Amino acid sequence: MTRSKELTPPDPGRPLNTVNFESPSHMGTLLSGLYALRTQGLLLDVTLLAGGDSFKAHRVVLASCSDYFRAMFTDAMKEARQKEIRLNGVSAAGMRLLLDYAYTSRLSLNLANIQDVLSAASHIQVVAVVEACSNYLQSQLDCENCVDIATISETYSLSKLRVRVYRFMSAHLREFSMLPEFLRLSVEQLEHLLSCDFPVDCSESEVLHIVLKWLYTNDDHSSKSEYAQRLISRIHFKEIPWDIDAFSQQPYYGCVIINEALRQRFVMQLPQMNMTSSLVNSRGMELALVKVGGFGIAGVTNEITYYLSSVGKWRHLTTIPHLEQCNFGTCVQNNDLYVVGGCFNQSLQENIHPFGFKYSPRYNKWNTIAPMQRERCRFSLNVVADHLYAIGGASEIDVMDGVDSEVSECEKYDPETDTWESIPAMPGYRTQHAGTTWPSGGDYLFISGGLDGDVVLDSVQRLDTRNSVWESKASLLTPRADHVMLTVNDTLYVCGGWYEDPDNGNRVLADTIDVYDAEADTWRTIARLPTPRYHSGIVTVNNVIYFIGGLLSDAMFDRATAVIECYNIDTGVWTTSEKYPQDLWEHTCITLYIPRCRDDMEVLASNPNC
Numbered sequence: 001m002t003r004s005k006e007l008t009p010p011d012p013g014r015p016l017n018t019v020n021f022e023s024p025s026h027m028g029t030l031l032s033g034l035y036a037l038r039t040q041g042l043l044l045d046v047t048l049l050a051g052g053d054s055f056k057a058h059r060v061v062l063a064s065c066s067d068y069f070r071a072m073f074t075d076a077m078k079e080a081r082q083k084e085i086r087l088n089g090v091s092a093a094g095m096r097l098l099l100d101y102a103y104t105s106r107l108s109l110n111l112a113n114i115q116d117v118l119s120a121a122s123h124i125q126v127v128a129v130v131e132a133c134s135n136y137l138q139s140q141l142d143c144e145n146c147v148d149i150a151t152i153s154e155t156y157s158l159s160k161l162r163v164r165v166y167r168f169m170s171a172h173l174r175e176f177s178m179l180p181e182f183l184r185l186s187v188e189q190l191e192h193l194l195s196c197d198f199p200v201d202c203s204e205s206e207v208l209h210i211v212l213k214w215l216y217t218n219d220d221h222s223s224k225s226e227y228a229q230r231l232i233s234r235i236h237f238k239e240i241p242w243d244i245d246a247f248s249q250q251p252y253y254g255c256v257i258i259n260e261a262l263r264q265r266f267v268m269q270l271p272q273m274n275m276t277s278s279l280v281n282s283r284g285m286e287l288a289l290v291k292v293g294g295f296g297i298a299g300v301t302n303e304i305t306y307y308l309s310s311v312g313k314w315r316h317l318t319t320i321p322h323l324e325q326c327n328f329g330t331c332v333q334n335n336d337l338y339v340v341g342g343c344f345n346q347s348l349q350e351n352i353h354p355f356g357f358k359y360s361p362r363y364n365k366w367n368t369i370a371p372m373q374r375e376r377c378r379f380s381l382n383v384v385a386d387h388l389y390a391i392g393g394a395s396e397i398d399v400m401d402g403v404d405s406e407v408s409e410c411e412k413y414d415p416e417t418d419t420w421e422s423i424p425a426m427p428g429y430r431t432q433h434a435g436t437t438w439p440s441g442g443d444y445l446f447i448s449g450g451l452d453g454d455v456v457l458d459s460v461q462r463l464d465t466r467n468s469v470w471e472s473k474a475s476l477l478t479p480r481a482d483h484v485m486l487t488v489n490d491t492l493y494v495c496g497g498w499y500e501d502p503d504n505g506n507r508v509l510a511d512t513i514d515v516y517d518a519e520a521d522t523w524r525t526i527a528r529l530p531t532p533r534y535h536s537g538i539v540t541v542n543n544v545i546y547f548i549g550g551l552l553s554d555a556m557f558d559r560a561t562a563v564i565e566c567y568n569i570d571t572g573v574w575t576t577s578e579k580y581p582q583d584l585w586e587h588t589c590i591t592l593y594i595p596r597c598r599d600d601m602e603v604l605a606s607n608p609n610c
Helices: 026-039 059-065 067-074 092-104 114-124 127-139 146-155 159-171 173-177 180-184 187-195 204-217 224-232 244-248 256-268
Strands: 046-050 053-057 084-086 285-292 303-307 314-319 329-333 336-340 343-346 349-352 356-360 365-369 380-384 387-391 394-397 404-406 410-414 419-423 434-438 444-448 460-464 469-473 484-488 491-495 498-500 507-509 512-517 522-528 537-541 544-551 560-568 574-577 588-595
Touching (some): 046 092, 053 092, 092 114, 114 127, 127 146, 159 173, 159 187, 173 180, 187 204, 187 224, 204 224, 285 537, 329 387, 349 394, 380 434, 380 444, 434 491
Parallel strands (some): 046 084, 434 484
Antiparallel strands (some): 046 053, 285 303, 285 588, 336 356, 356 365, 460 469, 484 491, 491 512, 512 522, 537 544
16 A cells, blocks of 8 residues: 655745635535534524524524623523523514524514514624614604604614604604604603704794694693693794794694793793794704815815814815816805806816706705806806896807807896796996895895906996896995905905006905995995905805915915914904815805704815915
């Protein structure tokens, strides 16, 4: 018989030539082998009793996927030595599905078995299955089952699911409150719903009526007084115009307990908030600084970012759903952001377009709107009397003469009908100008400065939108292009921009803040910028004007800045905020109410050179 020659022991100085082997099919082989052992009844060493049925299994399999069984079989517990283990409170259906999962890694969930599976998985601590059940319930949320899912999340301490349920209830509160399921909420659940800082889809007056309806239909009269005080204390009365006639029409008006709770809360409230039409309800929302598009070191961007003072960080909000573009018009109407027109480069050619988009921060969703009657860029877009007004700008390149065609035609957009219509043309041509509504929520539109060809303008036009008549007003103190007009407390402010030196034609940065007196039709200067720049984002929040980014020089485009300087209108004092994370210019800034609680909390990375 021939024997194979044994390998000589390797020389200690020579490499071992080690090869690592890993079988990608080993995990599947192991699982299928364990499943085969179970189905054939081999090596089974424990019996589980649940819901009147018995299930044979392997201790090592149970311990490998269940924290409950791992502790039981490895610690000095009496069950470690028992052949049979009774699981009280676990159904047979739930245990059967969990055992199938343990041996196959597969689990089919549906509305018929979800509670059995969740109850069993929570009891024996199979974390992956609990998470899967939570995700499944979240995907099935609707107004008819949200109360049941809320109860399940609270029973099994599923905190993430609970947050999702109450956010869903808040976002669909009007519809949800009209269903019989709403009245099934316990007082604790309704109180929690009111205390959550989530946006709602109705006014605070409606929220109050919803709560009063729940109280009125509650049959527990012994606790109604306590319930009324607890729930009504969660109402934001500052946002509710007190109209006794409106409340007197409701069936619960005659309930003494409810009337007394209401009276106490209204008497205790401070003067009402001055809610603007741009926001239905402030629940869960916070006014944010928002930067839209612009240029950075990497080039043009469609990115939109926002800053909440409660957070103190700039975060990514969304991206304009279009080719990367610039020189578009932006405005805010009913807390929706409109981005309209603009231009983009294609094959080294500038293309101007008429298309528009609307973004809802409440639902984090974009929609298209009807395109303008003509393409525009470098124009102004403002909201007057709930309509959008597109004024002037540059149109598509004229094929015959190869120059941009300036536009004097104007048009307005009706959000209700999604249509644009022409309005009287503005006197003269104008691009890179500024516009603002005056007074706040009024019927006048002011247009200032800009360019007529190569000439920087100082003229000011005012459109009376009630009769569509243009009229000339007092000229700016200094010609300006690429500047911003703001209306704050019914006063008009002009900031930023540039003009040409009359002696040498060089570009000069406008470094003043000028104020317009509408009664006297005069302008005056109130402040000078510590850091003059142009193509800066300029916006006002709570009587503070923010100057964000911009270019410090026309000659050196690498001299962009991330500096944010703030001018307090009330005190006349300048302060400096923390820099924007990146250098930026040719962006626009607006304010929007943003939900405080968002799924994507991506913080902007800082440029180390800023």
